[in-house]
Amino acid sequence: MSDLVSYRLEGDIGVISVNYPPVNALGQGVREGLVACLRQGLDDDQAKALVVIGEGRTFPAGADIREFGKPPQGPALPDVVAEYEASDKLVVAAIHGTALGGGLEVALGCDYRVAVDSAKVGLPEVKLGILPGAGGTQRLPRLIGAQKALEVIVAGNPVKAKDALELGIVDELIGGDLLEGALAFARKLAAGNAPLRRIRDLQAKKEDPDLFSNFEKSIARKQRGFKAPFHCIKAVQAAVELPFDEGMKRERELFAELLVSPESRAQRHVFFAEREVAKVPGLPKDTPKRDINQVAVIGAGTMGGGIAMNFANAGIPVKILEVKEDALEKGIAVIRKNYENTAKKGRITAQQVEDRMALIQPTLSYDDLSDVDLVIEAVFENMDVKKAVFSELDRVCKPGAILATNTSTLDVNRIAEFTQRPEDVMGMHFFSPANVMKLLENVRGEKTADDVVATVMDLSRRIGKVGVLVGVCHGFVGNRMLHKRQAEAIQLVNEGASPAQVDKVLFDLGFPMGPFAMSDLAGMDVGYRIREELRKEDPDNAPPRNWTDELVEQGRLGQKTQAGVFDYKEGDRTPVPSSEVDALIAKFREEQGIQAREVSDQEILERCMYVMVNEGAKILEEGIAARPLDVDVIWIYGYGFPVYRGGVLFWADSVGVKTIYDKVSQFHKETGNDVWKPAALLENLANEGKGFYG
Ligand code: 3H9
Numbered sequence: 001m002s003d004l005v006s007y008r009l010e011g012d013i014g015v016i017s018v019n020y021p022p023v024n025a026l027g028q029g030v031r032e033g034l035v036a037c038l039r040q041g042l043d044d045d046q047a048k049a050l051v052v053i054g055e056g057r058t059f060p061a062g063a064d065i066r067e068f069g070k071p072p073q074g075p076a077l078p079d080v081v082a083e084y085e086a087s088d089k090l091v092v093a094a095i096h097g098t099a100l101g102g103g104l105e106v107a108l109g110c111d112y113r114v115a116v117d118s119a120k121v122g123l124p125e126v127k128l129g130i131l132p133g134a135g136g137t138q139r140l141p142r143l144i145g146a147q148k149a150l151e152v153i154v155a156g157n158p159v160k161a162k163d164a165l166e167l168g169i170v171d172e173l174i175g176g177d178l179l180e181g182a183l184a185f186a187r188k189l190a191a192g193n194a195p196l197r198r199i200r201d202l203q204a205k206k207e208d209p210d211l212f213s214n215f216e217k218s219i220a221r222k223q224r225g226f227k228a229p230f231h232c233i234k235a236v237q238a239a240v241e242l243p244f245d246e247g248m249k250r251e252r253e254l255f256a257e258l259l260v261s262p263e264s265r266a267q268r269h270v271f272f273a274e275r276e277v278a279k280v281p282g283l284p285k286d287t288p289k290r291d292i293n294q295v296a297v298i299g300a301g302t303m304g305g306g307i308a309m310n311f312a313n314a315g316i317p318v319k320i321l322e323v324k325e326d327a328l329e330k331g332i333a334v335i336r337k338n339y340e341n342t343a344k345k346g347r348i349t350a351q352q353v354e355d356r357m358a359l360i361q362p363t364l365s366y367d368d369l370s371d372v373d374l375v376i377e378a379v380f381e382n383m384d385v386k387k388a389v390f391s392e393l394d395r396v397c398k399p400g401a402i403l404a405t406n407t408s409t410l411d412v413n414r415i416a417e418f419t420q421r422p423e424d425v426m427g428m429h430f431f432s433p434a435n436v437m438k439l440l441e442n443v444r445g446e447k448t449a450d451d452v453v454a455t456v457m458d459l460s461r462r463i464g465k466v467g468v469l470v471g472v473c474h475g476f477v478g479n480r481m482l483h484k485r486q487a488e489a490i491q492l493v494n495e496g497a498s499p500a501q502v503d504k505v506l507f508d509l510g511f512p513m514g515p516f517a518m519s520d521l522a523g524m525d526v527g528y529r530i531r532e533e534l535r536k537e538d539p540d541n542a543p544p545r546n547w548t549d550e551l552v553e554q555g556r557l558g559q560k561t562q563a564g565v566f567d568y569k570e571g572d573r574t575p576v577p578s579s580e581v582d583a584l585i586a587k588f589r590e591e592q593g594i595q596a597r598e599v600s601d602q603e604i605l606e607r608c609m610y611v612m613v614n615e616g617a618k619i620l621e622e623g624i625a626a627r628p629l630d631v632d633v634i635w636i637y638g639y640g641f642p643v644y645r646g647g648v649l650f651w652a653d654s655v656g657v658k659t660i661y662d663k664v665s666q667f668h669k670e671t672g673n674d675v676w677k678p679a680a681l682l683e684n685l686a687n688e689g690k691g692f693y694g
Contacts, residue, residue: 005033014047058097129264266646300331306434510642
């Protein structure tokens with residue numbers, strides 16, 4: 001018998017206890033143990049009722065995702081749940097931590113559910129590209145109605161215990177010790193001869209005749225490209241329209257289809273990759289960390305303000321420094337406005353706005369930074385400005401303080417040399433809007449100390465970010481690849497494509513927007529300044545002038561001026577092709593003696609994407625990123641690369657590295673452009689018939 005689940009008698013109640021750290025996932029051994037212990041409990045004459053509970057930090061948090069894709073081993077989870085539901089003794093699920101996915105499905109197989117206040121329940125399978133496949137789509141609608149079940153299953157978000165009680169997923173909240181409370185609850189039921197409560201016997205109600213078609217419409221835009229949310233809707237529909245056993249069969253079919261889909265494979269890859277990036281190769285797990293209790297941000301602009309909000313949100317006091325009083329006041333007012341807008345949407349309370357604002361302390365003086373543990377500089381992207389800031393920080397900050405720069409392209413090693421303590425300096429590259437985007441590219445300099453890296457990686461998680469460690473090079477990982485794609489997008493337009501055509505191809509691949517809409521959103525002046533800086537610093541490697549430089553010089557800076565590559569109507573972010581820009585592009589082609597040609601969508605896709613794959617391979621080769629999964633996580637969380645494609649390099653594997661290598665070589669031959677010189681890594685993988693992931 002499995003030793004991952006145990007049975008014992010507590011007075012007159014049998015307790016089935018799961019012990020499979022870290023999250024009590026329902027692997028084969030746990031499933032086997034659950035069945036064996038249930039049978040033991042049923043055979044135990046002294047047990048009047050049964051309680052199922054998880055040891056350690058949580059009730060089972062789901063099926064064991066690592067088993068997906070491997071040959072199935074019995075007992076299957078739906079059968080385990082069915083056996084619990086068929087029990088002729090009352091079974092109570094006692095929930096703490098997170099009862100997710102298969103975990104909640106087991107609980108739904110029980111007659112009653114009790115939970116501690118801090119517990120969460122949910123069916124997050126959709127986030128892994130699958131659906132609840134152990135009866136969740138059939139039992140939840142029967143328990144709480146189809147509308148609410150759709151909301152829980154299709155969004156996949158955890159539901160707090162208090163809300164679960166209101167919905168009827170949970171029957172009672174336990175104030176003190178969970179096991180004690182659950183035993184008392186079970187005893188009360190047994191003493192009162194409470195009837196069995198099998199959810200399968202309930203009828204699922206559909207409150208609105210158009211519920212399913214309306215629900216599908218409501219998610220169409222947000223869930224574009226995903227398969228699982230739409231399958232979830234079909235499964236819930238089956239719960240309403242079919243008898244239980246037939247509904248279960250339908251759920252099985254839909255589940256099986258999703259499990260082998262490329263979308264689910266990609267989404268599961270992202271689940272593990274997101275956790276793997278936190279484990280830095282070569283950095284021992286027990287590397288000491290510095291205490292971070294007080295932070296400072298230099299610069300109260302959009303970026304600085306957004307960065308400061310992350311710390312306030314996590315309850316960490318943060319000073320924010322500007323040199324001019326009006327800029328400081330403006331920055332603080334913007335932060336307050338952002339919080340107030342969030343409160344208006346009901347996501348935080350008015351009190352939370354005040355609590356967070358109270359953690360943000362404005363200052364005009366560097367001398368106020370003498371006690372901070374970490375400073376993040378977020379000023380203008382110019383080396384002279386950075387030099388002035390870091391010299392000041394070196395002067396005022398206490399020994400051991402971490403000095404970080406939010407630069408998106410500049411050389412962190414050079415910035416470190418502006419101080420007498422380069423070992424304390426590293427990059428923390430936030431993505432705009434900094435309080436929203438989950439990615440944090442943490443840039444390790446040549447001299448950055450191990451404990452500084454460990455501290456910053458740990459802090460990333462503390463403030464709700466996915467931190468990825470990268471090395472120093474122009475643009476690091478994300479922007480370095482992005483700039484290559486942007487240059488290619490511009491070149492495609494030079495040759496005859498329209499900006500709208502290029503954008504559509506990448507939008508159709510699954511990006512939230514195309515490269516030109518993206519530069520309009522970020523502000524065309526951002527890229528312009530970077531190019532100008534490069535033209536000054538490294539003219540041999542700087543990009544030649546193109547029509548986008550001219551746009552900026554004419555004041556077309558993007559959405560903020562309602563005109564960039566596209567036009568924008570007031571208060572509307574929809575990009576509209578601009579005849580003015582078309583004329584400018586035509587003039588540019590004429591000046592350059594370019595005869596515009598028809599460019600196919602396939603060519604756009606290959607050139608924009610393969611250039612990134614090749615650059616990604618160079619980045620790996622140079623050790624700027626440690627693993628393909630680091631590159632993929634950066635693209636997912638920093639640039640909205642579709643999760644259901646798993647990241648740029650995971651996607652490359654699905655196309656075939658050999659196919660990509662052949663095209664890259666062909667483009668190199670045709671253009672002689674260095675950017676198309678195949679990375680040695682790409683060539684090797686192609687020759688060995690391998691992908692980035694083996
Ligand atoms: C499902 O249930 C399908 C069924 O409907 C149908 C079946 C027929 N499996 O996130 P953390 C690992 S689908 C295997 O850092 P936290 C994780 O990789 C499942 N491993 O901790 C990590 O490993 P490592 C539906 C899992 O406290 C370690 O546990 N359930 C699983 O921040 C700690 O994880 C879900 O989708 C798993 N299910 O968050 C829930 N879960 O230390 C997925 C975790 O080696 N899990 N691991 O890197 C989560 O959302 C979070 O892990 C949780 C804890 C909230 C539970």
